Amino acid sequence: MPSRTSTWPSGWPTFSPSDNEPNDTLQAELKASIIAEYGPEALRTAWIKTCNALKDVTARIAKEGNKSVPIFSYEEVTSNHSEQVINQMKATGCFIIRNVVPSAEASQHFSELQAFIASNRDTITGWPAKSVAIYHLFSTPTQLKIKTTPKHLRLQKLLNSLYTDSSCSLEEQEAKYEPILYPDAVRVRAPGQEFLGLGPHIDSGSLVRWADHSYRQTYAAILSGSPETYDPFDMAHRQYARTDLFPGGAHSSVFRSFQGWTALTKCESGKGGLLLLPDIKTATAYMMLRPFFTAPVKEEEWRDAEKWSIDESGWFPGTYRWDSQLLSRESHPHLCLEDTLVRIPDMEPGDTVWWHADMCHAVETTHTGTIPASVCYIPSSPSTTPNLAYIRQHWKDLVAGIPPDDYKYLDGTGSELVLSKQNERKMKGALSLDLISAEGRRGLGEGV
Numbered sequence: 190m191p192s193r194t195s196t197w198p199s200g201w202p203t204f205s206p207s208d209n210e211p212n213d214t215l216q217a218e219l220k221a222s223i224i225a226e227y228g229p230e231a232l233r234t235a236w237i238k239t240c241n242a243l244k245d246v247t248a249r250i251a252k253e254g255n256k257s258v259p260i261f262s263y264e265e266v267t268s269n270h271s272e273q274v275i276n277q278m279k280a281t282g283c284f285i286i287r288n289v290v291p292s293a294e295a296s297q298h299f300s301e302l303q304a305f306i307a308s309n310r311d312t313i314t315g316w317p318a319k320s321v322a323i324y325h326l327f328s329t330p331t332q333l334k335i336k337t338t339p340k341h342l343r344l345q346k347l348l349n350s351l352y353t354d355s356s357c358s359l360e361e362q363e364a365k366y367e368p369i370l371y372p373d374a375v376r377v378r379a380p381g382q383e384f385l386g387l388g389p390h391i392d393s394g395s396l397v398r399w400a401d402h403s404y405r406q407t408y409a410a411i412l413s414g415s416p417e418t419y420d421p422f423d424m425a426h427r428q429y430a431r432t433d434l435f436p437g438g439a440h441s442s443v444f445r446s447f448q449g450w451t452a453l454t455k456c457e458s459g460k461g462g463l464l465l466l467p468d469i470k471t472a473t474a475y476m477m478l479r480p481f482f483t484a485p486v487k488e489e490e491w492r493d494a495e496k497w498s499i500d501e502s503g504w505f506p507g508t509y510r511w512d513s514q515l516l517s518r519e520s521h522p523h524l525c526l527e528d529t530l531v532r533i534p535d536m537e538p539g540d541t542v543w544w545h546a547d548m549c550h551a552v553e554t555t556h557t558g559t560i561p562a563s564v565c566y567i568p569s570s571p572s573t574t575p576n577l578a579y580i581r582q583h584w585k586d587l588v589a590g591i592p593p594d595d596y597k598y599l600d601g602t603g604s605e606l607v608l609s610k611q612n613e614r615k616m617k618g619a620l621s622l623d624l625i626s627a628e629g630r631r632g633l634g635e636g637v
């Protein structure tokens with residue numbers, strides 16, 4: 190299976206109960222309160238159902254490889270989208286949509302981005318600092334132009350509309366589908382550049398999924414013993430989740446219906462690209478239930494969910510509250526990550542990939558190609574009340590050239606964060622905001 194992660198990177202972390210900080214009682218107390226709220230029997234029922242369902246899910250992905258990631262043309266999803274297409278998008282929670290930006294235009298954008306970075310190299314920061322792959326740039330001409338094109342905005346709106354909101358009227362729900370343009374970074378990864386920083390993980394917080402009431406409510410069906418009724422596309426509670434409850438540089442404070450990127454160059458399998466676990470419903474249930482269970486004493490019995498017992502320790506596997514939710518083969522064995530974390534199909538300039546904000550993903554550790562692999566991170570985000578508040582502030586920051594909220598601080602030399610002094614408005618070649626359409630400026634936060 191060519192897309193399989195056949196050689197598991199040795200640098201990706203593993204997690205064990207010894208990671209737990211014994212003097213920190215917050216996690217043990219939180220776990221006890223959740224066990225009391227939902228009851229051990231409901232959790233156990235959910236655990237057994239989920240592990241059993243995962244057998245089929247993981248076997249299917251292992252067999253299909255990256256064919257499990259559906260591919261659509263832009264027209265298929267925006268003009269001719271059928272119930273079948275929508276169902277396929279929602280069933281996996283990830284997909285590729287090709288040719289959102291014409292290939293030649295995307296290549297031109299990449300040339301402009303390279304020129305922009307070269308002209309402002311002294312003032313641009315990035316990560317990892319020693320060998321930058323992801324630049325702390327949020328409003329380069331390339332990014333602003335691509336995400337505000339009518340074609341991209343139309344797609345973002347459609348992706349937002351895959352969600353429902355039972356907490357409001359249909360008219361109010363419809364209004365929330367208008368996209369806000371969450372600022373995100375750009376990646377330019379040089380050939381041969383090693384990158385171990387993004388092993389299997391899920392963004393939008395970690396411990397907060399259990400600790401924040403609205404966030405936890407999102408997963409109530411799972412925790413109450415009915416994971417089969419869990420709807421990953423219901424935003425009634427999710428939209429109010431305080432993903433940044435615990436401070437940390439990795440957390441987005443905005444609800445993204447889908448994370449995503451638009452390719453500026455060819456991004457081929459094995460050449461520094463993205464890996465996805467193409468299942469959203471069962472894998473999410475497993476991630477949410479895993480902290481409540483301890484593996485059997487006889488290690489060889491790990492596959493049998495019934496042999497696992499309720500765990501009352503403070504350990505949440507791969508969960509460090511300042512970081513994204515991390516996963517590993519050892520801590521989350523039923524996900525069979527070695528077989529299910531697949532390299533996405535090859536991408537051409539202008540193609541896009543999208544994945545649900547609860548989806549496990551990773552970035553390849555090696556880049557064996559001969560050209561840079563470059564993408565613009567452009568997610569889709571609905572106009573929920575908290576998202577509107579974020580983007581309103583974003584417009585003010587954008588005009589002033591100040592980095593957006595979520596990116597105001599950079600990693601210091603130790604564990605401390607330092608205030609970013611980067612000002613993109615003052616960079617050579619910055620795009621005049623007057624050149625952006627009214628629709629695009631609204632998405633960036635003007636007048637909302």
Ligand SMILES: [Fe+2]
Pocket residue numbers: 390391392550
């Ligand atoms: Fe991520």
